[in-house]
Amino acid sequence: MTVPFLQVSGLNKNFGGLQALRDCSFAIEKGRITCLVGPNGAGKTTVFNAITGFLRPESGSVQFQGRSLDRLPPRAIVRSGIARSFQNLRLYADMTVLENVTSALPGQFGEQPLSAIFRPFRTARAMRQANEQAAGILEHVGLGDQARVWTRNLSYGEQKLLCIARLLATGADLLLLDEPTSGLSGEALDRVMALLRRLQAEGKSQLVVEHNTRVVMAIADEVVFLHGGHVLAQGSPAEITADPALAEIYFGGAL
Amino acid sequence: MEYFYSYLILASIFVVLGLATNLLVGIAGIFSVSQAAIFGVGAYVTAYCLVNEVMGFLPAVACAAGACLLLNIVITLPALRVAGDYFVVTSFGIQLLATAAFLNWNGATGGASGMAAIPPADLFGYAIEDTGSMLLLCVAAMLLCCLAFYLAMNSPYGRLLRAIREDELAVAASGKPVIPAKAAAAALAGVFGGVAGSLYATFLSFIDPSSFDLNASVLLLSMVVVGGARTLAGSIIGPFVLLALPQVLTMVEIPSTMAAGVRQGLYGALLIAFMLFRPQGLAGQKL
Amino acid sequence: MLLLQLLVNGLVTGCALGVVAFSFSLVYSTTKIFHVAHAGVYTLAGYLAWSLARAGMPDIVGLIVVPVVCAGFGVVIQRLLYDPLAQRRATHLVVLIASLGLLAIVQNAIAVLWSPDILHFDSTWRVQTIKLVGVTLNYAQIATVVVSVALYGATLFATRHTGIGKRIRAVASNPFLAELTRLHPRRTYAMVMALASALVAVPGMLVGFDLGLQPYTGTTVLLTGTVAVIAGGVGSLTGAFLVSIVVTVLQNLSLLVMPGQWSVGITFLIFVAFMLVRPRGLFAAA
Ligand SMILES: Nc1ncnc2c1ncn2[C@@H]1O[C@H](COP(=O)(O)OP(=O)(O)OP(=O)(O)O)[C@@H](O)[C@H]1O
Ligand SMILES: [Mg+2]
Numbered sequence: 001m002t003v004p005f006l007q008v009s010g011l012n013k014n015f016g017g018l019q020a021l022r023d024c025s026f027a028i029e030k031g032r033i034t035c036l037v038g039p040n041g042a043g044k045t046t047v048f049n050a051i052t053g054f055l056r057p058e059s060g061s062v063q064f065q066g067r068s069l070d071r072l073p074p075r076a077i078v079r080s081g082i083a084r085s086f087q088n089l090r091l092y093a094d095m096t097v098l099e100n101v102t103s104a105l106p107g108q109f110g111e112q113p114l115s116a117i118f119r120p121f122r123t124a125r126a127m128r129q130a131n132e133q134a135a136g137i138l139e140h141v142g143l144g145d146q147a148r149v150w151t152r153n154l155s156y157g158e159q160k161l162l163c164i165a166r167l168l169a170t171g172a173d174l175l176l177l178d179e180p181t182s183g184l185s186g187e188a189l190d191r192v193m194a195l196l197r198r199l200q201a202e203g204k205s206q207l208v209v210e211h212n213t214r215v216v217m218a219i220a221d222e223v224v225f226l227h228g229g230h231v232l233a234q235g236s237p238a239e240i241t242a243d244p245a246l247a248e249i250y251f252g253g254a255l
Numbered sequence: 256m257e258y259f260y261s262y263l264i265l266a267s268i269f270v271v272l273g274l275a276t277n278l279l280v281g282i283a284g285i286f287s288v289s290q291a292a293i294f295g296v297g298a299y300v301t302a303y304c305l306v307n308e309v310m311g312f313l314p315a316v317a318c319a320a321g322a323c324l325l326l327n328i329v330i331t332l333p334a335l336r337v338a339g340d341y342f343v344v345t346s347f348g349i350q351l352l353a354t355a356a357f358l359n360w361n362g363a364t365g366g367a368s369g370m371a372a373i374p375p376a377d378l379f380g381y382a383i384e385d386t387g388s389m390l391l392l393c394v395a396a397m398l399l400c401c402l403a404f405y406l407a408m409n410s411p412y413g414r415l416l417r418a419i420r421e422d423e424l425a426v427a428a429s430g431k432p433v434i435p436a437k438a439a440a441a442a443l444a445g446v447f448g449g450v451a452g453s454l455y456a457t458f459l460s461f462i463d464p465s466s467f468d469l470n471a472s473v474l475l476l477s478m479v480v481v482g483g484a485r486t487l488a489g490s491i492i493g494p495f496v497l498l499a500l501p502q503v504l505t506m507v508e509i510p511s512t513m514a515a516g517v518r519q520g521l522y523g524a525l526l527i528a529f530m531l532f533r534p535q536g537l538a539g540q541k542l
Numbered sequence: 543m544l545l546l547q548l549l550v551n552g553l554v555t556g557c558a559l560g561v562v563a564f565s566f567s568l569v570y571s572t573t574k575i576f577h578v579a580h581a582g583v584y585t586l587a588g589y590l591a592w593s594l595a596r597a598g599m600p601d602i603v604g605l606i607v608v609p610v611v612c613a614g615f616g617v618v619i620q621r622l623l624y625d626p627l628a629q630r631r632a633t634h635l636v637v638l639i640a641s642l643g644l645l646a647i648v649q650n651a652i653a654v655l656w657s658p659d660i661l662h663f664d665s666t667w668r669v670q671t672i673k674l675v676g677v678t679l680n681y682a683q684i685a686t687v688v689v690s691v692a693l694y695g696a697t698l699f700a701t702r703h704t705g706i707g708k709r710i711r712a713v714a715s716n717p718f719l720a721e722l723t724r725l726h727p728r729r730t731y732a733m734v735m736a737l738a739s740a741l742v743a744v745p746g747m748l749v750g751f752d753l754g755l756q757p758y759t760g761t762t763v764l765l766t767g768t769v770a771v772i773a774g775g776v777g778s779l780t781g782a783f784l785v786s787i788v789v790t791v792l793q794n795l796s797l798l799v800m801p802g803q804w805s806v807g808i809t810f811l812i813f814v815a816f817m818l819v820r821p822r823g824l825f826a827a828a
Binding site: 280284286288330332333340341342343344345347348349351352355356358359469470473476477480512513515516517519520522523524525526527530531534542 | 570576623626627630632633634635636637638639640642643644645646647649650651653654658761762765768769772801803804806807809810811813814817818
Binding site for chain 2: 052054073074075077078079083084085086090091092093094095099102103104106108109110111112113116117120123126127130166169170
């Protein structure tokens with residue numbers, strides 16, 4: 001049996017009596033788009049936080065490409081190849097669009113004050129390179145002509161694209177996207193969906209939190225259904241949507 | 256002329272201090288009211304080394320800068336762990352602690368009466384005794400520090416600090432070091448504070464605790480706020496404007512016993528006025 | 543006996559400090575403003591009382607009138623400084639700098655208008671002493687303890703059982719929701735500032751009766767108070783009051799082993815170390 005790309009096993013997390021994750025286990029495969037679905041408060045964001053080192057689960061472990069990520073800080077996890085976005089974006093509003101991307105490029109010369117002060121020319125060269133690289137990424141997500149704009153002046157849809165650009169800048173192979181399409185509709189929604197598929201074609205594996213069933217059906221290779229911090233089911237989109245019990249849980253509150 | 260020279264010298268020294276405060280408070284977003292303490296340590300270390308003939312001027316500056324670098328990292332350490340307002344209390348506390356040490360550690364600091372007869376600066380055996388040469392030295396030091404500040408801020412490091420101020424969590428999620436970057440800002444600010452302290456002690460040849468108390472920290476803050484936070488221009492303009500203020504005040508008839516109070520009160524009023532009506536200062540960005 | 547005397551002295555100072563601490567805590571937990579200028583109100587109160595006494599009023603008049611004046615001053619600070627800053631969406635840092643500016647104005651205005659040197663009240667009742675089991679206490683100290691404990695009790699009762707208190711706590715826990723439910727957070731903030739300023743005026747005067755007045759000492763008092771607020775758990779009046787007493791008692795006892803000038807410095811040193819180990823304070827909720 002081969003080692004799964006990302007293996008989450010037996011995570012438990014308690015928030016002062018509220019069991020946000022309860023023996024949460026699932027695996028995802030390389031090169032695929034896996035959608036993480038579940039009602040509000042199911043623990044989807046908490047799973048992301050646990051995988052990326054922003055939260056310490058009480059028990060359980062996460063393996064990425066056969067290596068354990070347990071107890072690693074967020075920085076080390078990004079370097080090992082997993083990057084995550086935030087539900088509330090967390091862009092740098094008072095920086096330019098380009099700077100939002102350059103600040104996520106790994107291993108830049110001049111990121112310590114000493115090298116910046118004593119090797120100014122080398123630093124300037126590194127910055128030029130970084131800017132070109134970031135401009136390429138922006139081009140790729142469709143923000144090429146917005147590079148010099150203040151981030152706070154972007155439309156919401158563009159901000160969502162910028163979040164993805166920032167993830168790409170880290171060079172990670174596995175992208176964890178927390179609701180990349182929420183709040184979008186029409187053309188903006190289509191742009192994000194097209195981008196996610198394009199990234200998949202380029203070899204980026206993705207774990208995507210998604211509420212919109214139509215989007216799930218369109219992009220997912222695999223669906224993980226989370227409820228009360230526990231994985232209730234995992235399967236193809238068709239299997240999951242066909243299960244009346246899951247639909248009852250998912251839509252039950254609304255009906 | 257002599258008088259004008261000493262205004263320029265003091266302003267250059269305070270520009271270096273303004274850079275330190277701007278770096279921490281404006282750019283890294285670490286609210287520190289203890290930068291005057293660092294300044295004081297730089298001044299006392301230099302004075303101690305020179306008065307007791309432990310070493311020459313340049314090694315003493317290096318010692319002062321090194322001591323302030325380490326000390327500033329240590330006193331900023333809580334800010335790396337402690338959220339916002341709690342650090343404010345810590346920072347005030349450190350300032351009060353430093354004042355207590357300057358006042359009471361008689362053996363090293365001369366206590367309330369301070370240290371007098373500090374020898375002048377010297378470079379490679381050439382003593383800088385007249386005000387003109389001292390001005391050159393201070394302006395040169397100021398320019399070097401400004402250059403270092405400019406280079407650091409317009410580099411990936413500067414961008415990293417700005418990103419940290421906007422959203423630490425997002426920086427961590429991009430795989431960047433948050434705590435080392437902040438510690439480096441504190442270190443750089445410490446070096447600036449130490450250099451400024453050395454120049455100050457050798458220029459005045461006399462220091463006492465009152466130059467390094469909470470009021471001095473407030474003055475530094477006012478300089479950054481009036482000049483303008485986060486920019487090089489702001490850090491330069493602020494000290495030149497605020498140090499001119501006492502000169503202007505001497506033209507108004509006030510008894511000398513009140514002068515200090517009136518001046519400090521005016522600094523306070525400036526802080527409020529700028530925060531209310533022009534938070535970006537004369538040449539800075541909105542805080 | 544020295545030990546007992548130091549203990550009692552610490553208790554007296556602690557009661558006064560406790561009122562400073564919990565009144566600051568009221569402002570801080572409701573408005574989220576780190577109101578450093580509170581130290582200015584504290585200092586001003588003593589000087590106003592001194593002037594009233596100079597004008598021939600008995601000290602009791604000052605004790606009643608000055609808190610009212612200070613309450614007004616608190617409202618003015620809120621209306622003319624903090625409200626406009628809030629309207630401009632000023633960051634926390636900006637508000638703090640403005641507050642620091644106000645403190646500098648008040649302290650220096652006092653030094654200019656009154657005197658930069660220490661001032662003492664002329665009245666004689668305050669220095670009369672009684673001896674209790676070997677401990678000497680003057681009347682000003684006794685008044686400090688009695689009035690401070692009374693204020694603590696009254697404030698605790700008011701925040702728990704009166705409409706205003708409930709309103710303050712509602713606004714403190716969620717200003718956004720309070721806005722929606724028409725609790726008028728702005729008006730509540732002004733009320734809190736009035737209340738806290740009136741409260742802090744009292745130790746400002748009582749300590750002045752006992753030790754005299756100086757323009758710049760308020761900062762240290764307030765900061766020691768904020769240490770108590772944080773260590774006691776932000777939002778807890780009782781925590782702030784009790785930790786204040788503990789801190790000053792320890793400071794006084796430390797006189798047995800080291801000179802007094804160091805005690806404030808040591809307090810902050812311990813606090814800094816403490817914050818490094820427990821960044822969220824002693825009784826912080828998880
Ligand atoms: N830091 C925290 N402290 C306390 N409780 C938390 C914390 N983070 C999450 N929770 C709780 O854990 C549960 C799961 O939260 P989580 O954010 O993971 O849900 P989610 O599936 O992402 O929901 P949504 O679809 O609304 O984003 C919720 O009940 C939430 O209130
Ligand atoms: Mg979520």
